[in-house]
Amino acid sequence: MANKKEVAILFDSSHCTGCKGCQVACKQWNVLPAPLEKNSIKFTGSYQSPADLNGDTRLVMTFAEHESGNKFQPLNFAIGRRSCFHCTDAGCVEACSSGALYKTPEGVVAFDSAKCNGCTYCESACPFDVPRFRPTDGTIDKCTLCLDRLEEGGIPACVKTCQPEALCFGPRDEMIAKGRQRVEFLKKKGFAKAELYGEKEMGGLHILSVCKHGHEAYGLPTNPTVNPSVKTAKLMRTVTGVGTAAVVAGLAVSLIAARGYRRDEVTIEEAKKHWTPEQREKADREVKALLEKEAGNH
Ligand code: SF4
Ligand code: SF4
Ligand code: SF4
Structure with missing residues (x-):
């Protein structure tokens, strides 16, 4: 019920x-x-x-x-x-690398733009191709109900x-x-x-x-499903336990974003072009630190 x-x-x-x-x-x-x-x-x-x-x-x-x-x-x-x-099974919330997107008990999928790092994973995860990047402030935007x-x-x-x-x-x-x-x-x-x-x-x-x-x-899709890349994003977060930007940059190397139901396929590398220089620098810094830490452990 x-x-x-x-x-x-x-x-x-x-x-x-x-x-x-x-x-x-x-x-x-x-x-x-x-x-x-x-x-x-x-x-x-x-x-x-x-x-x-x-x-x-x-x-x-x-x-x-x-x-x-x-x-x-x-x-x-x-x-x-x-x-x-x-959506109840909101792929965007699962994929969000910063916790900016969240669900309320009333079923609203809302977001905190102050937390959004502009990674655009939510765009790739959404079977309805809804969240959109806003270049003027480097965050996504969508209906909040x-x-x-x-x-x-x-x-x-x-x-x-x-x-x-x-x-x-x-x-x-x-x-x-x-x-x-x-x-x-x-x-x-x-x-x-x-x-x-x-x-x-x-x-x-x-x-x-x-x-x-x-x-x-x-134009509504029949039996829409969560994009499989979401599982990888979640796994990556659990395994590494590192900062947001590092997860984003790590995924950027290894993942191809699946197709939204209307737009052409885009790679994460292409999506990354939307990042601000600060976001790119932060991600690169965190990945470098992670790699150095891992090298030190071996
Ligand atoms: S952005 Fe897409 S996946 Fe997220 S709640 Fe809206 S329609 Fe569902
Ligand atoms: S009637 Fe007008 S306001 Fe109402 S849903 Fe249609 S377009 Fe929107
Ligand atoms: S007015 Fe816009 S943000 Fe508010 S519920 Fe309607 S579509 Fe969503």
Whole structure:
């Protein structure tokens, strides 16, 4: 049975109008800048903008066109939502080399940016390709489920702003019941592929989605799993027992980051290019000290 304290957002794609008010509310509440220059984001022919998450964008509404089979309305939009899903089995938390990412009893996967060293392991570990590096301060950024608002008894900014109530927030078991009910309704209306995504995926997500056209139509992965590199990262930490930067640098030598579900494969060496000179120097120093210590023991 789900933990009674657990909370969740329920996104209902069949209610969403694609207004993107939630995207704007997220930027406003979390003080995340957006480009202001005219035409600074090139029009790609899609309503999706920006095209993907980035260090200053925690939430993107996704737009996919599908043939409907109806000659009067030949195209249907599958409007989806891309942000952190707050997984129960959160690979990002497992992989985090500094303890910056952590889980709360309510199921929120939050982070302490002061602790983040910018190693970007969380990016590689996440099957949804969510955490993004922000070069301006050398840390990652992602949705926190508006933990600061929750702690004050509020609800997430994106949920608060949604006019057609495509977003709801509350105890996870209640959100599951509501989502299941909606799926039943949609199936009766002829949407045979309608389903609730997130009940079981990654041990249970804390962003649940009513997918009117089935999860594939929204680009959601089938049976997502934690990236195997996470196990190696954990093992490395246990075996060496050394500082954060040394672990990061040690792994950088030996690991290839697995593919996020949307972006191309990147190596840890490539990810390392994002580090600040201070982070690189610290890592190199710690690895050198570790190697010298080990040589002294033999
Ligand atoms: S605010 Fe609501 S209706 Fe508008 S895009 Fe977001 S989820 Fe959809
Ligand atoms: S979606 Fe990715 S970043 Fe969010 S909790 Fe799951 S593994 Fe971590
Ligand atoms: S819960 Fe908060 S941080 Fe997450 S997408 Fe909504 S507004 Fe943004």
